[in-house]
Amino acid sequence: MNAPVAGPVLIIGSGLLGASVGLALRRAGVATYLEDADPDAVRVAVERGAGEGSAITDPRIVVVAVPPGAAGAVIAEASRRFPDATITDVTSVKAQPLGEAVALGADAARVIGGHPLAGREVSGPAGARPDLFDDRVWVVAPMDAGEPRRADDVGALARTCGALPVRMSPAEHDRAVAVTSHAPQVVSSLLAARLLEVDEEAVAVSGQGLRDMTRIADSDPALWRAILAANSERVADVLSALADDLQAVVADLRAGDGRPPGPSATLDALERGVSGRQRIPGKHGAGAREFAVVSVMVADEPGQVASVLVAMGELGVNLEDIRIEHVLGRPSGLIDISVRPGSVAVLEAGLRARGFDVRS
């Protein structure tokens, strides 16, 4: 463990992220102070132990944790108020708010963009947690004029909060999240919206794949509108390329005679998908752990899944992931357990010896 970041730290904005930054820093013994346009938010955050609500004149670091639309102006104001401080933020888009801040007079040498990848579907200081950033990626995004030691400050702040700092430019960050987060959000919403065009019986033939693909379509439209607006060019580029890809598959499907083996450009798209999927950190990711899946059929009764996991513990096998199949919205009896490949043999044998119905 490195030494904690040098404080004091002023956090402007005492919502979920701001208050969680405060809790995480306080956990490491760093002096933190909180501000918010809403005095109730400060009060709740202070009560939760996220820091002091009193004024501070000489913060070493200022963390701006306000909604995307307000970030630029608040960063600029913080830069004016605290001419020696390193200023950072936690907004999920970087180039637009940072550019706006500089246009409003912020000091580009001292303003270092930040983005902890730790969103949850709750908001407000009541949902704040000291461990919200543990093991999460925290993007540190200095502008061209950014001073290296200021970027190092923000990296130390991220590490002190338990996160893994990853350095990239604001433009690189925005291109990356356009591909990995913003465009998928739009696609998920549009796929889910297609279901409004079909009748009730057709929706009944929905499987787990569609459920997985539309999960994030449940997100807050107003919040996402603001995020997409702030990264509109990058997202538009990705969505436009995706629309072109779709039209290429459409043309390919329509050109075919409708008989297997079927169109080759479509096959190419499917094969590229398999390759792209392998780049995602995780199950198949480069440098990350590779998992294998063991499937077990259990009775649809309370405690059945627990009994499988208890048996796993007895066998000394660590659970990496678990997935319960759903049929017509009800959980079916089939669970998929992800474990490290070296554990598959002992797990399968051990579960079978205990009378569990392991699928081959």
Add this chain to the structure above:
Amino acid sequence: MNAPVAGPVLIIGSGLLGASVGLALRRAGVATYLEDADPDAVRVAVERGAGEGSAITDPRIVVVAVPPGAAGAVIAEASRRFPDATITDVTSVKAQPLGEAVALGADAARVIGGHPLAGREVSGPAGARPDLFDDRVWVVAPMDAGEPRRADDVGALARTCGALPVRMSPAEHDRAVAVTSHAPQVVSSLLAARLLEVDEEAVAVSGQGLRDMTRIADSDPALWRAILAANSERVADVLSALADDLQAVVADLRAGDGRPPGPSATLDALERGVSGRQRIPGKHGAGAREFAVVSVMVADEPGQVASVLVAMGELGVNLEDIRIEHVLGRPSGLIDISVRPGSVAVLEAGLRARGFDVRS
């Protein structure tokens, strides 16, 4: 439980689906016979108890369980060989193979399309299971000329296999799966393929949303090419409409000034996504159970998830679904447990009383 379907039943094709149909029917005491171009497949299926390998001259029902590209011809041949039998199939596309069968001389009155929604990522009779169809939807799709009593036969067959028969026309079926399965498959593959365009650091900012959306991109490209080819017109229609939707969002994003609250057509797409998502049977589905989510932070050690589920069992709360958050491909300490809404209070209180860290 209704009486089992009247046999004997001949199953042509002894792969995963064919052998599973045999096992499910044998479980109910129905006489079944198996054929396959590959004698080894029949031998394995017979050994597994899926039915008899001997010839039969007067099956009451014939189930064609061969790959999509071969289904039409095999249905037509079965119709000729068994002039009194009801003929059905298990292909995941309906209009194309049924139309081909009729063009090849099959009796459209006796041929009733079928599609059990029970695919697994394994193949061959060794992976067959008697409970593969339990509680699954099984589409029964008669053509216009189909005799009602023949469709009733196939419905009874589906019920005997443990499934829930849903009646629709071949065209209705193909339109439905184009929206709920085939188009999402292409979209998932193309989204995953986009990851081939970005560098390693960018992929590091992938979250759970992208992981969910690209899960089915792992599927077998050759199989999916055949499925998409057999339903090419319907899938092309859905993908084309989706590409138009994407271009509308692109135009909307590019027309904006990049500042919140942001473009309204994009907001509309996001809001329609929320509505569409609510139509999916399951978590939010009409007529299906509504689930609530309780989040628990656990230590990243063996047995921790099991201990939560054991406590749930002690509290008498049934697990509907469980999800483990992942960070950089590693499981984080946060698990999301889906339960019925009426169980939330007792579960949260009970877990807290046992010392678990329940998120508010």
